[in-house]
Amino acid sequence: KAGVTQTPRYLIKTRGQQVTLSCSPISGHRSVSWYQQTPGQGLQFLFEYFSETQRNKGNFPGRFSGRQFSNSRSEMNVSTLELGDSALYLCASSLESGHHMNTEAFFGQGTRLTVV
Amino acid sequence: AQKITQTQPGMFVQEKEAVTLDCTYDTSDQSYGLFWYKQPSSGEMIFLIYQGSYDEQNATEGRYSLNFQKARKSANLVISASQLGDSAMYFCAMREGFQNTGRRALTFGSGTRLQVQP
Numbered sequence: 001k002a003g004v005t006q007t008p009r010y011l012i013k014t015r016g017q018q019v020t021l022s023c024s025p026i027s028g029h030r031s032v033s034w035y036q037q038t039p040g041q042g043l044q045f046l047f048e049y050f051s052e053t054q055r056n057k058g059n060f061p062g063r064f065s066g067r068q069f070s071n072s073r074s075e076m077n078v079s080t081l082e083l084g085d086s087a088l089y090l091c092a093s094s095l096e097s098g099h100h101m102n103t104e105a106f107f108g109q110g111t112r113l114t115v116v
Numbered sequence: 117a118q119k120i121t122q123t124q125p126g127m128f129v130q131e132k133e134a135v136t137l138d139c140t141y142d143t144s145d146q147s148y149g150l151f152w153y154k155q156p157s158s159g160e161m162i163f164l165i166y167q168g169s170y171d172e173q174n175a176t177e178g179r180y181s182l183n184f185q186k187a188r189k190s191a192n193l194v195i196s197a198s199q200l201g202d203s204a205m206y207f208c209a210m211r212e213g214f215q216n217t218g219r220r221a222l223t224f225g226s227g228t229r230l231q232v233q234p
């Protein structure tokens with residue numbers, strides 16, 4: 001069974017550009033969450049999608065957006081990149097999004113974005 | 117206030133010995149879940165163990181066990197018989213309960229870097 005796949009693994013962009021990251025969840029998983037990891041701020045929640053709907057959103061500016069497709073694959077987009085957006089972006093998939101506290105999240109290897 | 121506190125930025129342990137990684141949490145919810153993840157240098161977050169707030173027994177998964185002390189709001193990870201491959205960052209995380217708005221995201225601690233020495 002394939003795990004969570006994130007592409008690309010590494011990305012270098014220039015300030016002001018935009019970027020799109022992709023995440024393919026584990027087959028059958030309908031919930032996809034995105035996290036940003038930086039040395040200074042640690043792991044921070046960006047948003048969660050379930051069945052193509054954004055169910056939850058973290059405290060990030062509107063430059064950060066995402067979507068989920070009918071096959072549960074998700075993309076996140078960052079527009080007008082800033083140096084501070086340099087981070088490891090992790091995607092996690094879960095079997096379901098509901099009243100289950102112990103739904104473990106399986107993470108991908110992340111996309112390391114560097115903004116120069 | 118920090119939701120998840122990991123007070124040990126770094127830990128050393130000798131191979132084959134046990135080690136405890138500390139985690140305290142803060143929530144007013146009655147229903148919540150606590151998780152531990154391992155992050156090797158490759159970046160992937162690997163799920164290790166889960167403890168529910170209503171679980172009466174401490175969770176165990178192979179060499180990993182979770183020392184859950186609800187009144188103290190602590191959820192320490194115990195790794196028995198450490199191996200060189202256990203060297204990594206370890207994150208404690210919490211998923212809080214919900215009222216009517218659905219499941220909330222994972223909140224992570226700042227992590228503990230564990231180094232296993234031969």
